[in-house]
Amino acid sequence: MGKVILVASGKGGVGKTVFTTNMGVTLAQQGKKVVLIDMNMGLRNLDICLGLESKIVYDVADVLGGMCRIKQALVRDRRFPQLYLMSAAQYKEKVEMTPLHMKVLCQKLKKNFDYIIIDAPAGIDDGLSLAAAGADSAVIVTVPEYAAVRDADMVDKELLELGVKERCYVVNKLKLELFYTELVPSLNDIAENLKPDIAGIIQYDENIHISSNNGIPIVTQEGTYIQENFSNIVKRII
Numbered sequence: 001m002g003k004v005i006l007v008a009s010g011k012g013g014v015g016k017t018v019f020t021t022n023m024g025v026t027l028a029q030q031g032k033k034v035v036l037i038d039m040n041m042g043l044r045n046l047d048i049c050l051g052l053e054s055k056i057v058y059d060v061a062d063v064l065g066g067m068c069r070i071k072q073a074l075v076r077d078r079r080f081p082q083l084y085l086m087s088a089a090q091y092k093e094k095v096e097m098t099p100l101h102m103k104v105l106c107q108k109l110k111k112n113f114d115y116i117i118i119d120a121p122a123g124i125d126d127g128l129s130l131a132a133a134g135a136d137s138a139v140i141v142t143v144p145e146y147a148a149v150r151d152a153d154m155v156d157k158e159l160l161e162l163g164v165k166e167r168c169y170v171v172n173k174l175k176l177e178l179f180y181t182e183l184v185p186s187l188n189d190i191a192e193n194l195k196p197d198i199a200g201i202i203q204y205d206e207n208i209h210i211s212s213n214n215g216i217p218i219v220t221q222e223g224t225y226i227q228e229n230f231s232n233i234v235k236r237i238i
């Protein structure tokens with residue numbers, strides 16, 4: 001039986017899609033069978049991060065709306081042994097999707113995949129409830145800014161209410177030069193504001209930004225500190 005991991009955040013733009021991509025590739029490189037689901041209806045990004053944008057025919061809304069079979073919406077990333085993408089709909093409100101539909105989809109995927117990683121939309125509204133419906137656990141992504149940390153705490157509370165009991169967080173885009181000035185929240189400040197355990201820290205690195213723009217996940221760069229860091233974070237999460 002596979003495991004469904006939700007990647008969520010309160011504030012937008014903190015790095016959920018980049019994290020989902022690289023966590024998925026890390027697990028696929030270890031021989032796990034992984035599917036990444038983009039739940040950002042109308043604002044899909046995962047396909048670009050993976051360089052698969054020209055391969056999408058059917059999407060998760062087609063599956064949940066009964067327009068196609070699950071298999072038809074799974075796009076294989078041929079660079080990795082067992083990595084698949086189920087994209088979000090390009091346009092919003094295509095079909096009605098309920099948390100129950102999503103839960104059933106996750107249960108079906110769990111029979112065939114080791115990990116189902118869901119890239120949730122930012123925030124605490126219905127989009128999160130839908131994305132979280134089948135989740136066994138969640139990774140909350142935040143950045144070292146008080147606003148993002150407070151929003152992460154709100155998402156954490158919402159996920160608890162939605163019944164997602166296993167939760168952890170990742171601090172992304174840490175700039176060392178600012179960190180040492182004490183002008184941004186320290187890891188202690190962040191930990192005081194967030195209840196779950198920290199799974200890891202990812203530095204702000206232009207190489208991450210460039211790679212996600214080019215559809216080449218950064219963890220494919222062998223022997224880099226980023227690859228090693230992701231591998232450790234993923235180990236802690238799973």
Ligand SMILES: Nc1ncnc2c1ncn2[C@@H]1O[C@H](COP(=O)(O)OP(=O)(O)OP(=O)(O)O)[C@@H](O)[C@H]1O
Pocket residue numbers: 009011012013014015016017018019040045121122172173174202203204205206208209210212213
């Ligand atoms: N550690 C990092 N270092 C440098 N740039 C990063 C890092 N993480 C993410 N980025 C960049 O930050 C931007 C936002 O990342 P991403 O799209 O993954 O965020 P998101 O949380 O998915 O956003 P949204 O809420 O809009 O879905 C992108 O341009 C990405 O390349």
Ligand SMILES: [Mg+2]
Pocket residue numbers: 016017018040045119
């Ligand atoms: Mg995103």
